[in-house]
Amino acid sequence: MLKTALLLVNFMIAMALLLSLWRLIQGPSLADRILALDTLYINSIALIILLGMYMGSPLYFEAALLIALLGFVSTAALCKYLLRGDIIE
Amino acid sequence: MNWTELAISFFVLLGGLFMLIGSIGLARLPDFYMRLHAPTKATTLGVGSLLIASMLFFSIKNSMFSIHEVLITIFLFITAPVSAHMMAKAALHVDTQTLERTQGSEAHQAATARKSTPSEADLANKQEGSES
Numbered sequence: 001m002l003k004t005a006l007l008l009v010n011f012m013i014a015m016a017l018l019l020s021l022w023r024l025i026q027g028p029s030l031a032d033r034i035l036a037l038d039t040l041y042i043n044s045i046a047l048i049i050l051l052g053m054y055m056g057s058p059l060y061f062e063a064a065l066l067i068a069l070l071g072f073v074s075t076a077a078l079c080k081y082l083l084r085g086d087i088i089e
Numbered sequence: 090m091n092w093t094e095l096a097i098s099f100f101v102l103l104g105g106l107f108m109l110i111g112s113i114g115l116a117r118l119p120d121f122y123m124r125l126h127a128p129t130k131a132t133t134l135g136v137g138s139l140l141i142a143s144m145l146f147f148s149i150k151n152s153m154f155s156i157h158e159v160l161i162t163i164f165l166f167i168t169a170p171v172s173a174h175m176m177a178k179a180a181l182h183v184d185t186q187t188l189e190r191t192q193g194s195e196a197h198q199a200a201t202a203r204k205s206t207p208s209e210a211d212l213a214n215k216q217e218g219s220e221s
Contacts, residue, residue, distance in 0.1 A: 002146075005098035009105030009139075016112035020128070023115050031121055031180035038172055039115055039128040045161070046108055046139050050101075053146050058155070065161055072168040079175035083182050 006054050013050065017043050034078045041071030093149055100142035107135030120188045121180055129173040137162050 020043060024036035045064045052060030077087050114127025140158045147155040181200040 002094050002098055002101075005101050009101050012105040012109045016108045019112040019116040023124075029121060029180070029185045030183055031176055031185050032124065034176055034179065035121070035125060035128065036115065038176070039112060039132060042128070042132045042136060042165070042169075043108060043112065045165075046104065046136050049136075049139050049143050053101075053143050056150065058147055058151075061157060061161070065164070068161055068164050068168075072164075072172060075172045076175060079172070079179040082179035083175075 003054075006050060010047070010050055010054075013043055013047050017047070030082060034075060034082070037078070038071070038075050041067055041074075045071075093145065097142050097145050097149075100138050100145065104135045104137075104139035104142060107131045107138060111135060120191050121185045122177070122187060122191055125173060125177060125180075129169050133165055133169045136165055 017040065020036050020039040024033055024040065027033045027036055045067050048060050048064045048067065052058065052064075081087050108131070111128045111131030114131065115124055118124045118127060140162045144155055144158045147158075181197060184201060187194065187197060
């Protein structure tokens, strides 16, 4: 039963990734694209955690933690670029 | 079918549902300030619930209490509001278009007024330039 639930949720998160990719391509403003990138990295964290549960290996947490750290830093850098026109002044 | 497997499946399904709802909101809502709500709230909750499921799964599988998933949860719960606030400030600064019925237009007008009037530092720079 757990395998079925994991496959179903895998499909749902793939749909979520496609929807945020659509917003990333279509987004009318720059802030929309930053928001779509933010959603994409959170969705990929969920996908990696699901993969770890499916394979039964705890090695995937380090990858998820790294993606969380670097995703926040990239969102902060992009917002800083929009606000100030420069990342490190 | 034992009840631990049922609980893990419940949390996994709940997390997937929240992630899907957040991304549907991101794709369908009409305005940036409305779209900002959907992913930053629902998606964080979805990842938290998936991490609870994975904590249960690995605690039962290895018969040892697994706690290091809490790191990702704490980190996401701290950084999601911070990044939402930074994105809202950036959107105010680049003058993103809003709908008529979006509330809080005072903040938008204040941001555009702040941008059109030169700040004190700009004025000081200009005076120095004219003197020299």
